Amino acid sequence: MKTIRSLALLASLAAMLPLSGARADEPRVVAVSAKRFEFEPKEIHVAKGEPVVLEVTSQDVTHGFFSRTLGFDEDLAPGKTVRIPLKTDADGSYVVLCDHYCGSGHGNMKLTIVVQ
């Protein structure tokens, strides 16, 4: 359990910091895990204008990955990774929801993307 928590903490930290080794013309890839009833990481920070691609994978059942403002609405079949280029052209805090009903805790399954 301790190892899992440590890995989750590392994943969160990695999501908050740009990878210094990435080439400037290549998007930063942020891995996102979906499982009932949470996304991991729960918050992603990106710089305005930074090219970012999310790689989202469901660990259990079919989930949704939806943001009206950021313009995506994807289904996440279990075990299949979906790549989503992220719009980072405007400052703001954006909510991403699971919009594929996955059980009675579904209503709280979300993450926040902060562009600044």
Added chain:
Amino acid sequence: MDPLDRRKLFKIAGWTLGAGALYRFAPPALGEGGRVMDLLGKKNGERPTPFTFVQFSDTHVGFDGPPDPLGTKAFERAVEMVNALPERPDLVLFTGDLTHDSEKPGEHAARMKRFREIAGGLNAARVHYVPGEHDAGLDGGALFRENFGETFSSFDWRGVHFVGLDNVSRGKPAVGAEQLAWLKRDLERFPTTAPIVVFTHRPLFDLKPDWEWFTSDGDQVMNALAGFENVTVLYGHIHREHSHVEGNARHYASRSLIFAFPDPETGVPKKPMTFEPSKPFANLGIRRVAERPPTAPAVETVELTLREYAGTVGVQQLLQKGNES
């Protein structure tokens, strides 16, 4: 000016009862208004005549948690309240989340059975249901169909066409292409003057997408209805009252019969409102009735929808043809 331009010929009014709402469909019977109703009857297939109906929503039978430790009490009180009305409603419409789902084997079916026991006590001529995501989101609507039949349907009642839409059983907040095609076929036989009442679970417009208060293809549904001059959409899901007007359609959310959600415009997070033991039915609406004898339910009059029919293109054409015949 034609006096009909100023006359309110046709209305569905609503009274909040906490049990969602009691609606009165009140077309005029006499005078010029009555003549228009006669013409509408010839055009639409049935002359609109007065009746009442009730909307219940979000009963969540089986829910057990701090936001509402009373479980089905509000639902049971609402049934008692409606049965005590001096005028028996013609219809009761349930707009989803009849039950709170459970993955424990057999438990969801038991909750559906309990729902039917309570709803079965309603004294109404007809009861219709559409599912919410808690009823049909995990199994594609299989359990709902076992209990209530198809997840979407339509029927006519005293000159009004009712359409029940399912925007939950695909897992996503969507109606889907197949149901949209069905809806268009279903509406084909009606003239633009036919009054339409749609009942569904989720809002058919972008009320608050960040709270999942939307239907992704709701705009296509409303486009299919755009040609009709009097459309009322009744829905639930948001556990609070709300009204919205867009084009010829008026959208109304009813309160829930379990915990309430706050107003998202206040900037608060999406969390159920705190249960207050001293006001157990606060925000659920039957608080007012709890203060009165059951034979005299307190009702607060709110205007649900009021269409001045005389000014619409369809009715003007109807009057023209009626005068010619």
